[in-house]
Amino acid sequence: METEKSEESTEPEFDFSSTATDNFAKILKALNISLAVTSYQSARLILVRSDGETIDTNLKAFPRPMGIYADENHITLGTFNQVLEFKRADDILESIKNGSLDNTGNFSTKVLEKDKEKMQELKEQRDEEIAEVRKADALYLPRASLTTGMINIHDIAWGDEGLWVVNSTFSCLSTLSPDNSFVARWKPKFISKLVPEDRCHLNGMAMLNGKPKYVTTFNMEDSRDSWSEGRIDYGTLIDIDTDEILIEGMIMPHSPKVYKGEVYVCESGLGVVWRYNPITKEKAQVVKLQGFTRGLYFYGGVMFVGLSQVRASEIKTPSPISTMYDETYAGVWMINLEDNTEIGHIKFDGDVDQIYDIAIIPDSTMPELLNVNSSLTRHIFDFRDEI
DSSP, X not given: OOEEOOSSTTSOXXXXXXXXXXXXXXXXXXXXXXXXXXXXXXXXXEEEEEOSSSEEEEEEEOSSOOOEEEOSSEEEEEOSXXXXXXXXXXXXXXXXXXXXXXXXXXXOGGGSOSSHHHHHHHHHHHHHXXXXXXXXXXXXXEEEEEEOOSOOEEEEEEETTEEEEEETTTTEEEEEETTEEEEEEEOOTTOOSOOSSOOSOOOEEEEETTEEEEEEESOOOOSTTGGGSSOOOOEEEEETTTTEEEEEEESSEEEEEEETTEXXXXXGGGTEEEEEOTTTOOEEEEEEOSSEEEEEEEETXXXXXXXXXXXXXXXXXXXXXXXXXXXXOOEEEEEETTTTEEEEEEEEOSSOOOOOOEEEEETOSSEEEOOTTOTTGGGOOOOOOOO
């Protein structure tokens, strides 16, 4: 069981426990991947790792982690009011495994602790973290952060023009720059102005050829928090190049993705994933699952689908899925796209009940990620010598 104690000892431990189907660890190992899963409700980035036999969930604390992007070199994470960038540093990992951080006597006293008790505490923290790093086959280090304000970042992705984020607070797509909180780049045609009112709950973004192509919204209204009131079956899938409403009448849509020329989208309020053909304008159900579908990723003919338990949310009208099942699940499901059947899953059994996004970390089954508050980051110097 994965648990963490709260800072106040009187509060209960948060239960991060999970169970997986017998084949889940084997599949991750065979594909040579791991999963990065965000859960804003539990304030954790969850790295789902495998040794081929068992699943290991590596928990990283962040304030309200939401959209996540990963590739062979980077992990980018949207949080409460910042976007954080991590770089893969396999050379640093190798040096740590070879003992480069074992002896603190190699460092200037300025990067250590003068107080003996604090220094002993630092050594103990370092030893624990070094032991964890040595288990890893990939290491991600913090490299940059941008402060955006609470723009309620949802989906994020890198494209030809930099990092794109769904700015739900201002109902627009944005790129980021060190000079501004954000740069507004596109908004739905029914949104009249950029104000922090979350008017239509713009949330999902699908990329195509290095540019945003499709988005999802909860409705087409132009007033403050309109999506949280009244009917919930006004959700849309929009082509941002043409402003065409491709699908409307969906219940709480999320997570559009383009795969092999077709658009996949979660109709979360029904627990469904749809496939939409932009040429024929037809849509077909791919799978219906026992949970609030949100978070999609495609890899090796497998569709990874995030599930969340149905919750009492800001929406006043309950979603249909809340009455379909006695119990709904939180976790990640693997779907075989050849026949749209389940291959396996990991299910969170404890207190984790909300999943937002999923990313695949390639070429790694046991990644480690260090946050800025790690004791090791003060002693890791990933630099270039151009003298």
